[in-house]
Amino acid sequence: MPDPIVVAEGLHKSFGDTQALRGLDLNVPRGTVCGVLGPNGAGKTTAVRILATLSDPDAGHARIAGYDVVREAGKVRERIGLAGQYAAVDDKLTGRGNLRMFGRLSHLSRREAHRRADELLDRFGLTDAADRQVAGYSGGMRRRLDLITCLILRPQVLFLDEPTTGLDPRSRGEIWDSIRELVADGTTVLLTTQYLDEADQLADDIAVVDHGQVIANGTPDELKATIGDRLDVTLEDPAALPAAMTVLNTLAGADPTATDTDRLSVALPGGRRLRLADIVRELDRAGVAAADVSLRRPTLDEVFLRLTDREETVR
Amino acid sequence: MTVLTSPLGRLRWTLTDGLTLVGREVGRLRQEPGQIVAALVFPAVMVVLFGYVFGSAIQVPGGGDYREYLMPGLFAMVTFSSWLGVMTRMAGDASRGVMDRFRSMPMARLAVPFGQTGADLLIGLLMLAIMVGAGLLVGWQPRNGLIPMTQAFLLMVVLRYALSWVGVHVGLAVKNEQVADVLVPLGLPVTMLSNAFVPTGGMPGWLRFLADWNPVSALTAASRELFGNPGAPSGDVAWPLAHPVTAVLLWSAALLAIFVPLSIRAYMRGGR
Ligand SMILES: Nc1ncnc2c1ncn2[C@@H]1O[C@H](COP(=O)(O)OP(=O)(O)OP(=O)(O)O)[C@@H](O)[C@H]1O
Ligand SMILES: [Mg+2]
Numbered sequence: 001m002p003d004p005i006v007v008a009e010g011l012h013k014s015f016g017d018t019q020a021l022r023g024l025d026l027n028v029p030r031g032t033v034c035g036v037l038g039p040n041g042a043g044k045t046t047a048v049r050i051l052a053t054l055s056d057p058d059a060g061h062a063r064i065a066g067y068d069v070v071r072e073a074g075k076v077r078e079r080i081g082l083a084g085q086y087a088a089v090d091d092k093l094t095g096r097g098n099l100r101m102f103g104r105l106s107h108l109s110r111r112e113a114h115r116r117a118d119e120l121l122d123r124f125g126l127t128d129a130a131d132r133q134v135a136g137y138s139g140g141m142r143r144r145l146d147l148i149t150c151l152i153l154r155p156q157v158l159f160l161d162e163p164t165t166g167l168d169p170r171s172r173g174e175i176w177d178s179i180r181e182l183v184a185d186g187t188t189v190l191l192t193t194q195y196l197d198e199a200d201q202l203a204d205d206i207a208v209v210d211h212g213q214v215i216a217n218g219t220p221d222e223l224k225a226t227i228g229d230r231l232d233v234t235l236e237d238p239a240a241l242p243a244a245m246t247v248l249n250t251l252a253g254a255d256p257t258a259t260d261t262d263r264l265s266v267a268l269p270g271g272r273r274l275r276l277a278d279i280v281r282e283l284d285r286a287g288v289a290a291a292d293v294s295l296r297r298p299t300l301d302e303v304f305l306r307l308t309d310r311e312e313t314v315r
Numbered sequence: 316m317t318v319l320t321s322p323l324g325r326l327r328w329t330l331t332d333g334l335t336l337v338g339r340e341v342g343r344l345r346q347e348p349g350q351i352v353a354a355l356v357f358p359a360v361m362v363v364l365f366g367y368v369f370g371s372a373i374q375v376p377g378g379g380d381y382r383e384y385l386m387p388g389l390f391a392m393v394t395f396s397s398w399l400g401v402m403t404r405m406a407g408d409a410s411r412g413v414m415d416r417f418r419s420m421p422m423a424r425l426a427v428p429f430g431q432t433g434a435d436l437l438i439g440l441l442m443l444a445i446m447v448g449a450g451l452l453v454g455w456q457p458r459n460g461l462i463p464m465t466q467a468f469l470l471m472v473v474l475r476y477a478l479s480w481v482g483v484h485v486g487l488a489v490k491n492e493q494v495a496d497v498l499v500p501l502g503l504p505v506t507m508l509s510n511a512f513v514p515t516g517g518m519p520g521w522l523r524f525l526a527d528w529n530p531v532s533a534l535t536a537a538s539r540e541l542f543g544n545p546g547a548p549s550g551d552v553a554w555p556l557a558h559p560v561t562a563v564l565l566w567s568a569a570l571l572a573i574f575v576p577l578s579i580r581a582y583m584r585g586g587r
Binding site for chain 1: 328331332335336338339342343346347411412413415416417418419420421422426
């Protein structure tokens with residue numbers, strides 16, 4: 001992979017008896033968005049905290065821009081921004097007050113901290129609310145403020161832990177736009193999420209994490225390809241169900257399931273491609289009248305459920 | 316930009332970042348003027364409640380005006396509110412992730428505990444000033460001159476600073492704003508169990524022992540002595556009340572010696 005800026009190798013971390021990470025590996029090329037997907041308790045936050053120097057791994061190591069997160073934590077901190085799972089801003093200050101304070105703590109001069117605060121507020125549409133207390137902000141505004149607080153020093157790598165959890169669709173869209181804008185500037189983003197469409201929309205690469213390990217990774221398309229397309233057929237007459245079953249079985253090379261008295265569905269084995277025209281023709285030849293035939297890519301949800309489910313049965 | 320490597324550079328940034336965090340508390344107060352009003356009303360309520368309501372029924376040992384006797388106790392009470400405030404703020408930052416943000420930034424690490432205790436000192440001076448105003452209004456006066464008076468206020472400041480480190484430690488230990496809020500009301504009984512409002516002489520033996528050795532009592536006794544207010548202990552009294560100034564200094568030194576290293580260690584290790 002070209003020029004990875006975030007590298008994690010064999011990260012282990014336990015809390016008492018809980019093994020939060022059991023050998024997690026990650027590799028994020030510079031300038032890309034890596035989506036870390038996983039069910040609750042998979043170890044996403046634990047991994048992000050280690051990468052952001054908040055916590056030390058029990059075993060394994062990680063480097064950000066070539067600096068070790070344990071031994072060279074100071075260098076790492078100069079290059080990263082972290083927006084944790086909960087908006088970490090001071091409720092009692094104004095939006096502008098927060099940005100100025102964090103700017104000063106990032107060792108900008110007073111003048112520079114003020115200028116940078118104004119610039120960020122303006123660019124991310126918070127100027128109108130800038131002088132109001134954060135306690136009165138909506139959830140979306142608060143997250144946006146949290147996000148831009150990470151940008152004060154123009155970090156090379158941004159860690160976003162569930163940046164849109166709990167937001168309405170519109171606020172989510174706004175956060176997504178902000179993230180896209182950052183990526184256009186060349187920032188590398190590692191984001192964890194439970195919303196698969198979020199990963200689908202934003203991520204160049206996805207790492208699916210479960211039980212503290214990466215169980216699959218690749219581009220959204222690659223992951224979808226691993227479980228093949230899905231074929232759904234609705235019949236005009238329920239009596240034709242057995243005949244349709246036989247046709248689909250031969251075509252797909254897998255057992256269809258009847259999802260209703262007049263409906264069948266089958267997941268094609270990975271890699272198998274079918275053409276809609278062929279399906280209609282074969283059904284026709286067997287005397288089956290179809291009211292609707294659809295062939296679609298699996299959603300990332302289906303991929304995710306399949307992957308994390310399989311992991312469950314292995315255990 | 317950031318030079319945290321040399322010891323001198325680190326010290327400089329610890330001070331600068333600490334001052335930024337003190338400025339943060341000032342900013343918070345400015346956003347919530349209600350807090351300042353509350354800070355003004357609280358001492359007035361205390362002075363009236365204790366001075367006029369309880370005062371009518373309490374006999375000052377050795378004679379004298381009860382409100383003159385009371386004010387050093389109220390000063391001590393305000394001083395002891397320190398650890399509660401710092402604890403609440405530390406726990407709030409920890410539970411809201413603000414502490415994690417500080418830790419993930421290239422700022423001086425020790426600035427957070429030093430900034431919090433520094434900010435508390437500022438708040439403490441403000442509250443003390445308000446309290447002095449309230450005291451003067453009801454007829455309290457320092458009667459021994461300028462130097463003993465200054466010494467009394469210095470003792471309050473020193474003990475307050477030491478106590479604020481207890482707050483840092485407890486706040487880091489509970490890490491949870493709700494738990495911290497539950498702990499706050501415990502502050503009152505601790506202050507009441509002392510000579511701040513009533514003489515300890517009338518308490519049952521075991522209670523009297525606790526009250527005599529309570530640092531609140533030492534501070535109250537020291538201020539009464541230095542201000543020349545009534546109620547100075549006489550006869551056979553517990554050691555901290557017989558030597559209150561020394562006792563306050565010893566308490567402060569002990570608290571600092573224990574809680575500064577403990578808190579710093581807890582902060583540096585936090586979440587690892
Ligand atoms: N400080 C801690 N103390 C004890 N256990 C912890 C701690 N942090 C995490 N864990 C445990 O480690 C496991 C992984 O937690 P983690 O928070 O990393 O999961 P996550 O993928 O972020 O989950 P979520 O989607 O719920 O945020 C969980 O079983 C959790 O209970
Ligand atoms: Mg999490």
